[in-house]
Amino acid sequence: MATTLQVIAQRPTAARKPRRGDDVVVRVDGFDARGAATGTASDYRVRLRRGLKGELVRARVIRRRRSRIDAVAVERLEESPHAVRPRCAHFGSCGGCAFQDLDYAAQLEGKRTLVESAFAARPALAGIAIEPVLPAPDPFGYRNKMEFSFGAQRWIESREPRDAPLGPALGLHARAVYSKVVDVASCPIQSPAADAVLAATRELAIADGLSFWDARGKRGLLRHLVLRVARGTGEILVGIVTSEDARLAVDRLAGNLVARDLGVTTIVHGVNARPADTASADEVRIVHGSGRIRERLGDLVFSLSLASFFQTNSRGAERLVELVREEAALDGNETVFDLYCGTGALGLSLARSAREVVGFEITPAAILDARENAAENGIANARFVPGDVLASLADVPERPDLVLLDPPRPGLHPRMIPALLALAPARIVHVSCNPAALARDLDALVAGGYRAGSVRPIDLFPHTPHVECVVRLDRDGP
Numbered sequence: 086m087a088t089t090l091q092v093i094a095q096r097p098t099a100a101r102k103p104r105r106g107d108d109v110v111v112r113v114d115g116f117d118a119r120g121a122a123t124g125t126a127s128d129y130r131v132r133l134r135r136g137l138k139g140e141l142v143r144a145r146v147i148r149r150r151r152s153r154i155d156a157v158a159v160e161r162l163e164e165s166p167h168a169v170r171p172r173c174a175h176f177g178s179c180g181g182c183a184f185q186d187l188d189y190a191a192q193l194e195g196k197r198t199l200v201e202s203a204f205a206a207r208p209a210l211a212g213i214a215i216e217p218v219l220p221a222p223d224p225f226g227y228r229n230k231m232e233f234s235f236g237a238q239r240w241i242e243s244r245e246p247r248d249a250p251l252g253p254a255l256g257l258h259a260r261a262v263y264s265k266v267v268d269v270a271s272c273p274i275q276s277p278a279a280d281a282v283l284a285a286t287r288e289l290a291i292a293d294g295l296s297f298w299d300a301r302g303k304r305g306l307l308r309h310l311v312l313r314v315a316r317g318t319g320e321i322l323v324g325i326v327t328s329e330d331a332r333l334a335v336d337r338l339a340g341n342l343v344a345r346d347l348g349v350t351t352i353v354h355g356v357n358a359r360p361a362d363t364a365s366a367d368e369v370r371i372v373h374g375s376g377r378i379r380e381r382l383g384d385l386v387f388s389l390s391l392a393s394f395f396q397t398n399s400r401g402a403e404r405l406v407e408l409v410r411e412e413a414a415l416d417g418n419e420t421v422f423d424l425y426c427g428t429g430a431l432g433l434s435l436a437r438s439a440r441e442v443v444g445f446e447i448t449p450a451a452i453l454d455a456r457e458n459a460a461e462n463g464i465a466n467a468r469f470v471p472g473d474v475l476a477s478l479a480d481v482p483e484r485p486d487l488v489l490l491d492p493p494r495p496g497l498h499p500r501m502i503p504a505l506l507a508l509a510p511a512r513i514v515h516v517s518c519n520p521a522a523l524a525r526d527l528d529a530l531v532a533g534g535y536r537a538g539s540v541r542p543i544d545l546f547p548h549t550p551h552v553e554c555v556v557r558l559d560r561d562g563p
């Protein structure tokens with residue numbers, strides 16, 4: 086059982102609607118969009134912080150809500166048949182992965198159930214089929230970007246004695262206490278090359294006596310280490326974020342890291358003097374190399390800086406592009422609008438099959454990257470419009486045959502629905518990382534005269550509750 090759970094004296098299982106403090110017996114049947122376990126007890130839906138599909142647990146009610154009961158498991162009565170041994174030594178302590186202890190088939194099934202539940206809540210979407218989730222090409226080693234934190238005092242993990250020696254940490258936030266950092270020796274969802282750079286950075290920084298960030302005291306020099314390892318080219322970008330502009334110290338650390346011969350292509354340095362715990366910096370200084378690395382996506386090459394947005398699962402993104410390509414079914418004569426285009430990964434991947442691609446994106450740096458990516462790949466039929474997509478659509482004279490939608494997590498702004506209906510493309514390919522927002526937006530588009538094909542979910546983030554979906558919509562009538 087998770088460390089937060091303790092076996093306590095048995096209380097009678099409640100038959101009426103359980104109240105706070107009651108014990109209930111719950112059969113776990115899946116997980117919700119935040120990775121919490123879900124199940125049923127005496128006809129009531131229950132949410133548990135932890136739990137695996139198939140497990141039977143005795144749980145104590147901590148809160149009653151209208152639609153569900155929140156509880157914490159206090160005793161495992163039956164093991165889950167889907168339980169597996171986590172590959173990561175830090176699993177359970179580290180806040181990075183939710184389910185390395187759940188077999189991959191059950192993870193995929195759970196993600197499909199998430200999509201089904203989101204659609205089931207909307208009667209107008211009743212006839213839409215939800216396909217099985219397309220697995221990730223690699224359930225491990227898939228992340229091409231990780232943001233690690235430095236911490237002055239490492240989090241003592243549950244597998245360690247309480248009096249284990251303290252010391253600095255370079256790793257990920259602890260699952261139980263966000264402000265604490267688990268000292269990550271290696272992380273199986275990133276590449277071995279990234280593991281080697283992580284370990285070397287920690288060792289070199291400690292050997293040089295550099296101070297690690299103390300989140301409580303708001304002091305210490307080293308705050309974040311960002312690693313980007315391009316899957317397709319093997320190039321490595323290292324970003325070091327410090328609390329002040331200590332160039333000499335960072336240059337020394339960077340020089341020592343390059344001397345280790347770990348294949349580091351470029352190193353950049355940024356300063357974040359703000360209290361907010363983000364691996365971002367207003368300005369970035371190049372310490373080694375060009376400040377950029379190249380990543381392959383299908384037959385295209387993308388140039389990435391520290392801050393560029395890029396799909397974090399490169400091989401998974403290639404499958405996503407294939408799904409989008411299949412649903413777009415272009416014949417070469419179409420004008421494609423790529424709304425929320427980021428640095429152009431999806432739109433540029435379709436450009437050679439279209440007459441023209443117009444990308445819309447609010448982040449100025451992403452627009453610059455997208456233009457550079459188009460030029461580097463010799464794509465002359467793509468252009469990118471900066472600014473809020475809603476405002477920009479009104480200024481663009483072209484009419485699209487196909488609209489590609491890949492909005493941020495909250496989904497489409499309500500005013501985008503009438504704007505899309507007025508644009509009236511024959512086809513929309515909707516990509517979404519949030520099934521609930523996708524169902525809401527499809528509901529509105531279907532009411533506006535579009536017919537939705539089946540939902541094609543794809544797993545880009547194994548061991549997390551996240552799931553990406555692709556759906557094609559065709560306009561009914563001319």
Ligand SMILES: C[S@@+](CC[C@H](N)C(=O)[O-])C[C@H]1O[C@@H](n2cnc3c(N)ncnc32)[C@H](O)[C@@H]1O
Nearest residue numbers: 425426427430431446447448473474491492493
């Ligand atoms: C999910 S990402 C899309 C990524 C891109 N399709 C790709 O595969 O690389 C969503 C993008 O929408 C952009 N965005 C968010 N709000 C926007 C708005 N109002 N107008 C235009 N772009 C916006 C974000 O900056 C982000 O790049």
